[in-house]
Amino acid sequence: MSSGLSVDAVDGPGGEEKPPEDPEAPQQLAGRSPTRIALGRLARDKVAVVGTVVLLILVVLAIMAPLICDWWNIYPDQKDPNAPTPSQMLDGNQLPSFGPPQYPFTWDHPLGIEPQSGRDNLALLLYGLRTSLTVALLATVFSTVVGVTLGLLAGYAKGAVDAVLSFVIDFFLSFPFILGALALAPIITSRFGGDQDTLRRAELLSLVGILVLFGWMGLARLIRGQVLSLREREFVQAAQVIGVPTWQILFKELLPNLVAPIVVAISLSIPAYVAAEAGLSFLGIGLTESPSLGKTVNSAVNYFERYPLYLWTPVVTIMIMVIALNLVGDSIRDAFDPKTRR
Numbered sequence: 001m002s003s004g005l006s007v008d009a010v011d012g013p014g015g016e017e018k019p020p021e022d023p024e025a026p027q028q029l030a031g032r033s034p035t036r037i038a039l040g041r042l043a044r045d046k047v048a049v050v051g052t053v054v055l056l057i058l059v060v061l062a063i064m065a066p067l068i069c070d071w072w073n074i075y076p077d078q079k080d081p082n083a084p085t086p087s088q089m090l091d092g093n094q095l096p097s098f099g100p101p102q103y104p105f106t107w108d109h110p111l112g113i114e115p116q117s118g119r120d121n122l123a124l125l126l127y128g129l130r131t132s133l134t135v136a137l138l139a140t141v142f143s144t145v146v147g148v149t150l151g152l153l154a155g156y157a158k159g160a161v162d163a164v165l166s167f168v169i170d171f172f173l174s175f176p177f178i179l180g181a182l183a184l185a186p187i188i189t190s191r192f193g194g195d196q197d198t199l200r201r202a203e204l205l206s207l208v209g210i211l212v213l214f215g216w217m218g219l220a221r222l223i224r225g226q227v228l229s230l231r232e233r234e235f236v237q238a239a240q241v242i243g244v245p246t247w248q249i250l251f252k253e254l255l256p257n258l259v260a261p262i263v264v265a266i267s268l269s270i271p272a273y274v275a276a277e278a279g280l281s282f283l284g285i286g287l288t289e290s291p292s293l294g295k296t297v298n299s300a301v302n303y304f305e306r307y308p309l310y311l312w313t314p315v316v317t318i319m320i321m322v323i324a325l326n327l328v329g330d331s332i333r334d335a336f337d338p339k340t341r342r
Helices: 034-044 046-063 065-072 121-156 160-174 177-190 196-213 217-230 234-242 244-281 293-304 309-338
Strands: none
Touching: 034 046, 034 121, 034 309, 046 065, 046 121, 046 309, 065 121, 121 160, 121 196, 121 217, 121 244, 121 293, 121 309, 160 217, 196 244, 217 244, 234 244, 244 293, 244 309, 293 309
């Protein structure tokens, strides 16, 4: 008696039915968003991975600077009651009385002691790294918000609004950055010079303000150019026809299509702000009361021949940080570029 099943319909001794295979049936492909594709490229990029690891190490050191200094029993200033006085740390020539440059290496102060003040160089390095990253991140966030907002408005608007915003962008681009910093620094020092803590906060906020004031224009021009192209697309015109509010078109229709250039601009602006903060502090018009890598370089220039470690420590740190940020930024730019060959 026949069971009614063909031999081909039975798979194995369990008698499970095997569905027929259609060789002409289309294969199901798993779709991936552009962001996932870019992240996959970054994960396969060895340069990006190494740069990211270096940046994470620097960020962790900056965040944990107070804990590291307390554990190591080192101090970035002489305000702590447990900190040794300069007379206990320095000799008659105001150089370290132990450790480099005149004595052997010691783990108590592995990077040596600052001349004249007796502060620990490792503590100054950690707190200077903390200050530089804080200034760079704050300046990047605020300049990105200002640049993206004005770029969206300038690119989407027409007529007088676009002309005025474009003039403002070109005006700030033509204004000398160093002259602006030189003009504002003496005013802030004379206004808040009485109180050291108030002056420290005022210098930090004013430096961030100066960097934002002269750092948003490039991103604004980039966003404006992108919006000029996107505003003629069908999805924008359809939103205008059905009466979608302007703010919703700007921030819900246009802004999601600008994620890639914004991410690339952010990744490349952070190292620029790090270098700018160090340069201004080195010139004496940035941070004078807070620990800063540029301030340390400025103080160490006079001791280069007698105490080279004092100068090379902050210089090498700035170099490593800026190179790592630039390499990661270049990798992000290549990852988000749809035309890249990598």
